[in-house]
Amino acid sequence: MKHVQSERGTAPAHFVFFLMGSAGRQEQGIYSDQDHGIVFDGDDTTHQEYFLTLGAEIREGMAVVGYPRCEGKVMASHPRWCHGKTDWKHQIDQWVQEDTWGTLRHLLTFIDARALAGQEELLVDVKNYVFSHIEKNSDLLKRLSENISYLHQGVNAFGQLLPDEKGAFAGSIHIKDVGFFPYVHAMRLLAIKEGLHDSSTLRRIQKTADKYAFVENKEEHFQHLLQLRSDFSKKQQTYEDVHYIPVHELTKRQKQMLKSAVKEGKTLFQRTKKLIESGE
Template sequence: MVSSSFHQEGDYLPPPSFQSYEEIKRARDKETREIAKHSWQLNEAHDKWVLETTALAVKHVKSERGTAPAHFVFFLMGSAGRKEQGVFSDQDHGIVFEGKDDIYQEYFLALGAEIREGMAVVGYPRCEGKVMASHPRWCHGKENWKAQIDQWVKEDKWAALRHLLTFIDARPLIGKRKLLKEVKDYVFYLVEEEPYLLTRLSQNISYLHQGVNAFGKLLPDEKGPYAGSLHIKDVGFFPFVHAMRLLAIKEGVHETSTLDRIQKIEEIYPFAEGKENSFKELLKLRADFAEKQNSYNDVHYIPIDELTKTQKQRLKSALKEGKHLFQQTKKLVESGE
């Protein structure tokens, strides 16, 4: 089995432990159901299976195109980058390599495509928005990555700034971690030099889905396939995720998981204190229904009628804490303090 510790040791990538993506999928499916109700173990397992898939992809591309022509780092974004995946998860990833795009990008796009297809076989659907290392937007040399970020900032449009927010959740999985760190440090530098940028990023996530009405009643979907269920990701996770991401950018925090960010941020901003337990409650609540989740969309919904009285109370409390954290963060950021 490929060790998840190797990614801290530079570029070395051990040979894959499996001969095919189908073999990895069978092993993954078996283990996933055994640990589905344990969020931390589940995310460690996701890392392991993506590592195995990537190792096999590197082997395939090496046999066709030769050894990678430059040092690189393969990173995860989205819920994978934050280590907040449920039983099912799609793909969000990218590559930073040393050297220029016009010399090396073709090779690494091919590697990204092989990883994309391998992950699809293993059970991670392709990202509909093409946020994958197989797309030129998410596969650059280090300096070209900085130019890409400059372009997003210059455009100053909703989609471009959303790309930047997505990138901030990037977490290295294999390769030369320093490459990703240098690119993210460049983002932190830009925000420090141009404080208005943080305000623009905050405005990009101004809308907050309501999970509880003025009378303290939970607000599930009223129609459709998930009628009676609450979108736990939109109304529960995102207020915490968005707030901690903004404050991580403001303070130059490299940690990507929301829980790790809270631990760092609460030392600086008292209004973030205690929010860790509320976010853990939401992760646990989603995990409690893992056995009933049979698709990627299922992961995002919690059936309200199946909650106990205690679960409902804890859910309402967590939603309230998330809303408060979100509002306080936006107030702080947009005041320019």
């Protein structure tokens, strides 16, 4: 921010820089790529160029200290993720109207946004606009649910863990795909349904457990997944292997905790989707 200010002057409007993805949910591993954006107070035609420059400076600075650039360009240096408040709302309207897999995925990504620096109320205002769309259009939440309908299987019918069989990570299980994502996807949908601004999966569980019985006791299992990934963090050297856990190195207790967490996550995911699809 200081570097851009020294070259281009003071920011022309109030703004908020926010994180998305695992950083937005406060669930990063020790290696993570970049997922971030900007909302500024003003319109794109007047101020967007300045904030895109700021986004590019942040992108390059984060790359220098070890955060790879997002291959999908989900970064504040891309016009899709850097708008004035009004233009953000126009883009959300466009995403909803287009109603494609890609535009709905953008919407789901944005819902995990968490303010890191600047005027948080700008982000709150745009999120509230998303929630207003849900209130007016009940089918939109069902469409978002369909967008994340696929679930990786981590345990077979006999209760055995299912690690990768081939490739560089044969014998390891991808804890993000089979463990984290069922919880993340389910709790994001419930957060949208309830209009919750919390982006953390744990906070979403805590705030909905009283209302939805099937959410109760899921916090403990999600915590176990976070702890398990942390236990193996010293063996992880790159962004590619940060979520792989070698099954043969798990203790008996760790295996049991992982199996239970995977099963509970699957149940949570299925119950949430059933609730959303019922329109209740």
